[in-house]
Amino acid sequence: GQQLNQSPQSMFIQEGEDVSMNCTSSSIFNTWLWYKQDPGEGPVLLIALYKAGELTSNGRLTAQFGITRKDSFLNISASIPSDVGIYFCAGPGAGSYQLTFGKGTKLSVIP
Amino acid sequence: KAGVTQTPRYLIKTRGQQVTLSCSPISGHRSVSWYQQTPGQGLQFLFEYFSETQRNKGNFPGRFSGRQFSNSRSEMNVSTLELGDSALYLCASSLAPLLAGDSYEQYFGPGTRLTVT
Numbered sequence: 499g500q501q502l503n504q505s506p507q508s509m510f511i512q513e514g515e516d517v518s519m520n521c522t523s524s525s526i527f528n529t530w531l532w533y534k535q536d537p538g539e540g541p542v543l544l545i546a547l548y549k550a551g552e553l554t555s556n557g558r559l560t561a562q563f564g565i566t567r568k569d570s571f572l573n574i575s576a577s578i579p580s581d582v583g584i585y586f587c588a589g590p591g592a593g594s595y596q597l598t599f600g601k602g603t604k605l606s607v608i609p
Numbered sequence: 610k611a612g613v614t615q616t617p618r619y620l621i622k623t624r625g626q627q628v629t630l631s632c633s634p635i636s637g638h639r640s641v642s643w644y645q646q647t648p649g650q651g652l653q654f655l656f657e658y659f660s661e662t663q664r665n666k667g668n669f670p671g672r673f674s675g676r677q678f679s680n681s682r683s684e685m686n687v688s689t690l691e692l693g694d695s696a697l698y699l700c701a702s703s704l705a706p707l708l709a710g711d712s713y714e715q716y717f718g719p720g721t722r723l724t725v726t
Contacts (some may be wrong), residue, residue, distance in 0.1 A: 600651070
């Protein structure tokens with residue numbers, strides 16, 4: 499089946515630093531979604547991308563749909579303690595009727 | 610607008626028992642999907658319901674089943690529980706079913722934490 503590879507798996511950063519994470523697929527994706535999950539809660543949708551090359555921002559978060567349609571990137575600027583959590587990429591691969599999720603990037607912010 | 614609600618939030622069952630989990634989608638959302646989340650496998654798609662019909666099913670055994678009611682509320686059932694069924698079960702709702710148009714945006718509930726002993 500389709501797989502999404504997220505990197506890094508985990509990261510520790512200082513408060514105020516910028517963060518970058520990415521997601522790659524072996525097959526083409528038509529949509530990329532980025533979610534954040536806090537402990538004990540369900541994932542929360544952060545950004546949705548629908549077009550190759552698209553760059554979308556949501557506050558301090560910016561995500562890009564790679565032009566090859568096989569990757570996506572999420573950047574967080576000026577990180578704060580509440581950014582702590584697990585970030586997932588997801589998408590329906592071409593011809594797929596279901597969402598595939600990456601294994602997540604666990605972000606820790608050191609005050 | 611109220612979010613997706615799931616009940617119960619926590620559940621402890623023993624092997625061999627069965628369990629039913631409930632999900633109420635966001636008002637106006639007609640598609641409900643269920644996912645299993647475990648540390649080892651991550652988030653895995655179980656099935657999707659739209660207009661009381663199962664549209665898609667993931668790669669899970671027949672012990673996992675679900676249904677959707679006319680008010681879009683959904684339930685999932687797991688029979689003959691196994692230790693490996695311990696997981697966080699997440700429900701997600703969306704306006705339309707996947708691939709029906711341009712919306713793949715799903716909104717998740719808080720999940721039901723199932724522990725099988």
